[in-house]
Amino acid sequence: MTNTALAGASAPAAVAGGITEPGIYDMTAEEYHADRVSLSSSGARRLLPPTGCPALFRHEQDNPAEPKKTFDLGHAAHRLVLGDGPDLVRIDADEWRSKAVKEEVAAVRAEGGVPLKPAEYEQVHAMADALRQHPVAAVLFDPARGRPEQSLFWRDRPTGVMRRARFDWLPDARSGRLIIPDYKTCRSAAPSALAKAVEEYGYHQQADWYRSGAKALGLADDSAAFVFVCQEKTAPHLVSVVELDAAAMRIGAARNRRALDIYAECTATGRWPGYSDELAYLSLPAWAEIRDTEEYL
Known part of the structure; x- marks a missing residue:
């Protein structure tokens, strides 16, 4: 693990659980996710409603989830597109039910690799090939113009x-x-579907968070762009490259500021509250109220 970013920066400074000195670090994904001192973009999103709260954030930090099979395809596509990441291992069996195959799959995971069924192996290679044919995405991930997984x-x-x-x-x-690109696999790369995904997964917060990091480390100014390179998992593996508008970025920045304030307060007090400590007064969702008013009243 090395700090490769800042001129005059010292060797990587860490305490038990995390990095304490700013910089760009060359580290494994496991080392990155094991950090318990700093706050990530996904952590910031988990601190906030409507789907998160400090108590859920703290529980998930203390009890990391096991890797899910559903993530294997995305990890594999990242590996081929970015040229960095876990080894992809083709398991020559369409069904993983036998004891021998289960042991083979477990051994691959234990070594840090991503096991794939034959059809999945072919699928992710087709996705990588399709992305390299996209006139914008291919340039953004040109191996001669940047570094993966920093x-x-x-x-x-x-x-x-x-x-x-x-x-x-x-x-x-x-x-x-x-221009900083971020690669995502998706069911649909149609702009209307991606707009919903931005709101659902908080990608506007991620965009602001990453731009803030680049600016803080002197890599970029306010003109820097953060774009999402979104690719469909099904053939023909269409690609859309999108940049969020100013309104979305303002909302993302405001939510990030709120999350940082919450994290700082919870860290200082040692108290990680749930959704609310008070009696909640609820109304029907607006759409349900309109529906039932029209139908019954």
Whole structure:
């Protein structure tokens, strides 16, 4: 694990559980996710309603979930597109029910690899090939113009919280506007579907978080762009490259600020509350109220 970013930066500084000095670190995904000092973008999103709260965030930090089979395809596609990540291992069996095959799959996972069925193995290679044919995506992930899987750590000035982000791809420094791409697999890369996904998964918060990291470490200014390269899992594996508008970025920044304030307070007090400590007064969802008013009243 090395700090490769800041001129004059010291060797990686860490305490039990995490990095304490800002910089760009060359580290494994396991080392990155094991950090318990800094706050990530996904952690910030988990701190906030409507689907998260501090108590859920703390529980998930203390009880990391086991890797799910459903994530294997995404990890495999990332490996081929970015050129970095776990080894992909083809398991020559369409069904993984026998004892021998289960043991083979378990052995691959134990070694840090991603086991794939034959059809999945062919699928992710087809996805990588399709992405390399896209005129914009192919340039954004050009191996000659950047580095994959770079871990950034920086300190939030208002709260003192150490923040972190793991960039899919960090472009090399050059003149002109810095464009930071993030690769995502999806069911549909149609713009209307992606707009819903941005709201559902908080991708506007991720975009603001990563831009903040690049700016804090002197890699970019306010003109830097963060774009999502979204690719469908099913053939012909269509690709859309999207940048969020100013309104979405403002909302993402405001939610991130709220999450950082909550994290700083919870860390200081040692108290991680749930959704609410008070009696909640509920109304029907607006759509249900309109429906039933029209039908019964």
